[in-house]
Amino acid sequence: xxxxxxxxxxxxxxxxxxxxxxxxxxxxxxxxxxxxxxxxxxxxxxxxxxxxxxxxxxxxxxxxxxxxxxxxxxxxxxxxxxxxxxxxxxxxxxxxxxxxxxxxxxxxxxxxxxxxxxxxxxxxxxxxxxxxxxxxxxxxxxxxxxxxxxxxxxxxxxxxxxxxxxxxxxxxxxxxxxxxxxxxxxxxxxxxxxxxxxxxxxxxxxxxxxxxxxxxxxxxxxxxxxxxxxxxxxxxxxxxxxxxxxxxxxxxxxx
Numbered sequence: 001x002x003x004x005x006x007x008x009x010x011x012x013x014x015x016x017x018x019x020x021x022x023x024x025x026x027x028x029x030x031x032x033x034x035x036x037x038x039x040x041x042x043x044x045x046x047x048x049x050x051x052x053x054x055x056x057x058x059x060x061x062x063x064x065x066x067x068x069x070x071x072x073x074x075x076x077x078x079x080x081x082x083x084x085x086x087x088x089x090x091x092x093x094x095x096x097x098x099x100x101x102x103x104x105x106x107x108x109x110x111x112x113x114x115x116x117x118x119x120x121x122x123x124x125x126x127x128x129x130x131x132x133x134x135x136x137x138x139x140x141x142x143x144x145x146x147x148x149x150x151x152x153x154x155x156x157x158x159x160x161x162x163x164x165x166x167x168x169x170x171x172x173x174x175x176x177x178x179x180x181x182x183x184x185x186x187x188x189x190x191x192x193x194x195x196x197x198x199x200x201x202x203x204x205x206x207x208x209x210x211x212x213x214x215x216x217x218x219x220x221x222x223x224x225x226x227x228x229x230x231x232x233x234x235x236x237x238x239x240x241x242x243x244x245x246x247x248x249x250x251x252x253x254x255x
Contacts, residue, residue, distance in 0.1 A: 040220035049224035055209070056228055062204040064232060066122060066197070067190035070129025074186055077130075078137030079179070083167060085138075086145040096142075103135050107196055115200050125197035125205075132193035133186035140182025144175025180244040187236040191229060 022042055028034055029041035040048075049056070085092040107128060114124035148171050156166050198207025206225050213221040 037217065038219065040223060044220040045223040045227065048218070048220040049227060052221055052224060056206070056225065059204055059206045059209045060228060060232060062202075063191065063194045063198065063206045063229075066125045066205065067129055067194040067236075069122070070126045070193065071133050071186060071190040073126070073130045074133035074137050074190075075183065078134050078182075078186075079141050081134075081138045082141035082145055082175075085142055086171070087163065087167075092142075099135065099138065102131070107132050107193060111197050111200050114197075120201045120203075125194060125202070128197045129190050129193040132189045136182040136185040136189065137179070138182075140178045140185075141175055144178030145171045147178070148174045176244075176248055180240060180247075184237050184240050187240050188233045191233045191236065195229060 025039075026042055029036065029039060036044075081095075085095060110131065111124070111128055114128055118124040118127070145167075152170060153166055156170055161169070194205065195207040195210070198205035199211055202208050206229055210222055210225045213219075213225070
Protein backbone atom coordinates (compact mmCIF):
# COMPACT_ATOMS: atom_id res chain seq x y z
CA UNK A 1 0.00 0.00 0.00
CA UNK A 2 2.88 2.35 0.89
CA UNK A 3 4.64 1.58 -2.39
CA UNK A 4 1.44 2.29 -4.37
CA UNK A 5 0.93 5.58 -2.52
CA UNK A 6 4.55 6.54 -3.21
CA UNK A 7 4.09 5.74 -6.91
CA UNK A 8 0.97 7.94 -7.11
CA UNK A 9 2.78 10.70 -5.25
CA UNK A 10 5.78 10.55 -7.62
CA UNK A 11 3.48 10.86 -10.64
CA UNK A 12 1.49 13.71 -9.08
CA UNK A 13 4.47 16.09 -8.94
CA UNK A 14 5.27 16.12 -12.70
CA UNK A 15 1.54 16.24 -13.51
CA UNK A 16 1.10 19.28 -11.26
CA UNK A 17 4.16 20.95 -12.81
CA UNK A 18 2.84 20.40 -16.36
CA UNK A 19 -0.55 21.78 -15.32
CA UNK A 20 1.17 24.85 -13.86
CA UNK A 21 3.03 25.42 -17.14
CA UNK A 22 -0.22 25.16 -19.11
CA UNK A 23 -1.90 27.67 -16.79
CA UNK A 24 1.02 30.07 -17.17
CA UNK A 25 0.91 29.61 -20.96
CA UNK A 26 -2.85 30.30 -20.98
CA UNK A 27 -2.34 33.43 -18.86
CA UNK A 28 0.36 34.79 -21.19
CA UNK A 29 -1.95 34.26 -24.17
CA UNK A 30 -5.02 35.73 -22.41
CA UNK A 31 -3.10 38.89 -21.46
CA UNK A 32 -1.63 39.05 -25.00
CA UNK A 33 1.88 39.45 -23.63
CA UNK A 34 2.99 37.58 -26.76
CA UNK A 35 1.01 38.08 -30.02
CA UNK A 36 -1.35 35.14 -30.81
CA UNK A 37 0.28 34.53 -34.22
CA UNK A 38 3.59 33.88 -32.41
CA UNK A 39 2.28 31.96 -29.40
CA UNK A 40 -1.10 30.27 -29.93
CA UNK A 41 -3.18 29.48 -26.85
CA UNK A 42 -3.44 25.90 -25.50
CA UNK A 43 -7.04 25.80 -26.73
CA UNK A 44 -5.94 26.75 -30.28
CA UNK A 45 -3.26 24.04 -30.20
CA UNK A 46 -5.74 21.38 -29.00
CA UNK A 47 -8.19 22.49 -31.68
CA UNK A 48 -5.47 22.21 -34.35
CA UNK A 49 -4.49 18.79 -33.01
CA UNK A 50 -8.10 17.59 -33.22
CA UNK A 51 -8.68 19.08 -36.69
CA UNK A 52 -5.48 17.71 -38.26
CA UNK A 53 -5.36 14.48 -36.25
CA UNK A 54 -5.93 12.07 -39.20
CA UNK A 55 -3.26 13.88 -41.24
CA UNK A 56 -0.88 13.96 -38.26
CA UNK A 57 -1.37 10.23 -37.70
CA UNK A 58 -0.51 9.49 -41.34
CA UNK A 59 2.70 11.54 -41.05
CA UNK A 60 3.45 9.98 -37.65
CA UNK A 61 3.28 6.51 -39.23
CA UNK A 62 6.05 7.48 -41.67
CA UNK A 63 8.19 9.00 -38.91
CA UNK A 64 7.72 6.00 -36.62
CA UNK A 65 8.61 3.54 -39.42
CA UNK A 66 11.87 5.41 -40.09
CA UNK A 67 12.62 5.63 -36.37
CA UNK A 68 12.07 1.91 -35.75
CA UNK A 69 14.23 0.91 -38.72
CA UNK A 70 17.09 3.14 -37.57
CA UNK A 71 16.70 2.11 -33.93
CA UNK A 72 16.71 -1.60 -34.79
CA UNK A 73 19.91 -1.21 -36.81
CA UNK A 74 21.56 0.78 -34.02
CA UNK A 75 20.66 -1.90 -31.45
CA UNK A 76 22.01 -4.73 -33.62
CA UNK A 77 25.27 -3.00 -34.53
CA UNK A 78 25.64 -1.26 -31.15
CA UNK A 79 25.46 -4.49 -29.14
CA UNK A 80 27.76 -6.27 -31.63
CA UNK A 81 30.30 -3.43 -31.47
CA UNK A 82 30.19 -3.40 -27.66
CA UNK A 83 30.79 -7.17 -27.50
CA UNK A 84 33.74 -6.98 -29.92
CA UNK A 85 35.28 -4.00 -28.10
CA UNK A 86 34.88 -5.77 -24.77
CA UNK A 87 36.54 -8.91 -26.13
CA UNK A 88 39.57 -7.18 -27.69
CA UNK A 89 41.24 -4.53 -25.53
CA UNK A 90 43.32 -3.11 -28.39
CA UNK A 91 40.11 -2.45 -30.34
CA UNK A 92 38.56 -0.76 -27.30
CA UNK A 93 41.59 1.52 -26.89
CA UNK A 94 41.64 2.37 -30.61
CA UNK A 95 37.94 2.75 -31.37
CA UNK A 96 36.41 4.18 -28.18
CA UNK A 97 37.89 7.72 -28.58
CA UNK A 98 36.70 7.76 -32.21
CA UNK A 99 33.24 6.66 -31.06
CA UNK A 100 33.13 9.57 -28.60
CA UNK A 101 34.43 11.98 -31.26
CA UNK A 102 31.53 11.15 -33.58
CA UNK A 103 29.12 12.59 -31.00
CA UNK A 104 30.68 16.05 -31.29
CA UNK A 105 29.33 16.35 -34.85
CA UNK A 106 25.77 17.79 -34.85
CA UNK A 107 23.17 15.62 -36.58
CA UNK A 108 21.77 18.68 -38.37
CA UNK A 109 25.20 19.15 -40.01
CA UNK A 110 25.35 15.56 -41.29
CA UNK A 111 21.78 15.44 -42.60
CA UNK A 112 22.31 17.65 -45.73
CA UNK A 113 25.31 15.53 -46.76
CA UNK A 114 23.34 12.30 -46.43
CA UNK A 115 20.52 13.74 -48.53
CA UNK A 116 23.06 14.90 -51.13
CA UNK A 117 24.68 11.46 -51.30
CA UNK A 118 21.57 9.25 -50.98
CA UNK A 119 18.62 11.32 -52.22
CA UNK A 120 15.31 12.15 -50.54
CA UNK A 121 14.12 8.59 -49.87
CA UNK A 122 14.07 6.67 -46.62
CA UNK A 123 17.74 5.56 -46.72
CA UNK A 124 19.39 8.85 -45.56
CA UNK A 125 16.78 9.25 -42.81
CA UNK A 126 17.33 5.73 -41.46
CA UNK A 127 21.11 6.23 -41.63
CA UNK A 128 20.90 9.51 -39.68
CA UNK A 129 18.75 7.83 -37.01
CA UNK A 130 21.25 4.96 -36.87
CA UNK A 131 24.14 7.39 -36.36
CA UNK A 132 22.18 9.25 -33.65
CA UNK A 133 21.13 6.11 -31.73
CA UNK A 134 24.25 3.97 -32.17
CA UNK A 135 26.37 5.78 -29.56
CA UNK A 136 24.09 5.48 -26.48
CA UNK A 137 23.36 1.80 -27.22
CA UNK A 138 27.01 0.87 -27.83
CA UNK A 139 28.48 2.83 -24.92
CA UNK A 140 25.87 1.78 -22.34
CA UNK A 141 26.15 -1.90 -23.35
CA UNK A 142 29.94 -1.71 -23.29
CA UNK A 143 29.83 -0.13 -19.82
CA UNK A 144 27.63 -2.99 -18.60
CA UNK A 145 29.87 -5.65 -20.13
CA UNK A 146 33.01 -4.21 -18.55
CA UNK A 147 31.41 -3.77 -15.12
CA UNK A 148 31.09 -7.53 -14.48
CA UNK A 149 32.98 -8.71 -11.41
CA UNK A 150 36.31 -10.21 -12.50
CA UNK A 151 36.03 -12.90 -9.80
CA UNK A 152 32.85 -14.22 -11.44
CA UNK A 153 34.58 -14.35 -14.84
CA UNK A 154 37.57 -16.16 -13.29
CA UNK A 155 35.19 -18.66 -11.67
CA UNK A 156 33.57 -19.50 -15.01
CA UNK A 157 36.99 -19.77 -16.67
CA UNK A 158 38.07 -22.16 -13.93
CA UNK A 159 35.00 -24.27 -14.72
CA UNK A 160 36.09 -24.51 -18.35
CA UNK A 161 33.73 -21.96 -19.88
CA UNK A 162 34.76 -20.48 -23.24
CA UNK A 163 34.80 -16.70 -23.87
CA UNK A 164 31.55 -17.07 -25.86
CA UNK A 165 29.87 -18.91 -22.98
CA UNK A 166 31.04 -16.29 -20.49
CA UNK A 167 29.62 -13.57 -22.76
CA UNK A 168 26.26 -15.33 -23.14
CA UNK A 169 25.82 -16.65 -19.58
CA UNK A 170 27.41 -13.86 -17.53
CA UNK A 171 28.23 -10.61 -19.30
CA UNK A 172 25.13 -10.08 -21.43
CA UNK A 173 22.79 -10.80 -18.51
CA UNK A 174 24.76 -8.49 -16.22
CA UNK A 175 24.69 -5.68 -18.81
CA UNK A 176 20.90 -5.69 -19.37
CA UNK A 177 20.27 -2.73 -17.03
CA UNK A 178 22.92 -0.64 -18.76
CA UNK A 179 21.71 -1.71 -22.20
CA UNK A 180 18.10 -0.70 -21.51
CA UNK A 181 19.23 2.63 -20.03
CA UNK A 182 20.97 3.40 -23.32
CA UNK A 183 18.05 2.02 -25.32
CA UNK A 184 15.63 4.44 -23.62
CA UNK A 185 17.81 7.37 -24.68
CA UNK A 186 18.15 5.93 -28.17
CA UNK A 187 14.37 5.50 -28.40
CA UNK A 188 13.84 9.21 -27.72
CA UNK A 189 16.70 10.18 -30.06
CA UNK A 190 15.26 8.03 -32.87
CA UNK A 191 12.07 10.11 -33.11
CA UNK A 192 14.00 13.39 -32.93
CA UNK A 193 16.49 12.13 -35.53
CA UNK A 194 13.66 11.14 -37.87
CA UNK A 195 12.02 14.58 -37.59
CA UNK A 196 15.35 16.39 -38.18
CA UNK A 197 16.04 14.30 -41.29
CA UNK A 198 12.54 15.01 -42.61
CA UNK A 199 13.07 18.76 -42.31
CA UNK A 200 15.42 18.53 -45.28
CA UNK A 201 12.85 17.01 -47.60
CA UNK A 202 10.68 14.02 -48.28
CA UNK A 203 7.15 13.01 -49.16
CA UNK A 204 5.85 12.45 -45.64
CA UNK A 205 6.60 12.47 -41.92
CA UNK A 206 6.08 14.85 -39.03
CA UNK A 207 9.18 16.81 -40.01
CA UNK A 208 7.71 17.42 -43.48
CA UNK A 209 4.39 18.42 -41.89
CA UNK A 210 6.17 20.87 -39.56
CA UNK A 211 8.05 22.42 -42.47
CA UNK A 212 4.83 22.99 -44.40
CA UNK A 213 2.88 24.55 -41.53
CA UNK A 214 5.87 26.70 -40.55
CA UNK A 215 5.97 28.19 -44.05
CA UNK A 216 2.24 28.91 -43.71
CA UNK A 217 2.83 30.53 -40.26
CA UNK A 218 0.34 28.08 -38.74
CA UNK A 219 2.08 27.91 -35.38
CA UNK A 220 -0.90 26.27 -33.68
CA UNK A 221 -0.37 23.27 -36.00
CA UNK A 222 3.36 23.44 -35.31
CA UNK A 223 2.72 23.13 -31.57
CA UNK A 224 0.26 20.28 -32.25
CA UNK A 225 3.00 18.39 -34.10
CA UNK A 226 5.47 19.01 -31.25
CA UNK A 227 2.98 17.62 -28.73
CA UNK A 228 2.44 14.51 -30.88
CA UNK A 229 6.21 13.99 -31.24
CA UNK A 230 6.60 14.20 -27.44
CA UNK A 231 3.76 11.72 -26.91
CA UNK A 232 5.25 9.23 -29.38
CA UNK A 233 8.67 9.51 -27.70
CA UNK A 234 7.12 8.95 -24.26
CA UNK A 235 5.13 5.93 -25.48
CA UNK A 236 8.25 4.43 -27.08
CA UNK A 237 10.25 4.92 -23.86
CA UNK A 238 7.40 3.36 -21.88
CA UNK A 239 7.37 0.36 -24.22
CA UNK A 240 11.12 -0.06 -23.66
CA UNK A 241 10.54 0.06 -19.88
CA UNK A 242 7.93 -2.73 -20.17
CA UNK A 243 10.31 -4.87 -22.27
CA UNK A 244 13.02 -4.16 -19.69
CA UNK A 245 10.86 -5.52 -16.86
CA UNK A 246 9.77 -8.55 -18.88
CA UNK A 247 13.40 -9.32 -19.79
CA UNK A 248 14.52 -9.32 -16.14
CA UNK A 249 11.76 -11.06 -14.12
CA UNK A 250 14.27 -12.11 -11.46
CA UNK A 251 14.72 -8.47 -10.47
CA UNK A 252 11.08 -8.14 -9.34
CA UNK A 253 11.18 -11.54 -7.65
CA UNK A 254 14.17 -10.43 -5.58
CA UNK A 255 12.24 -7.48 -4.10
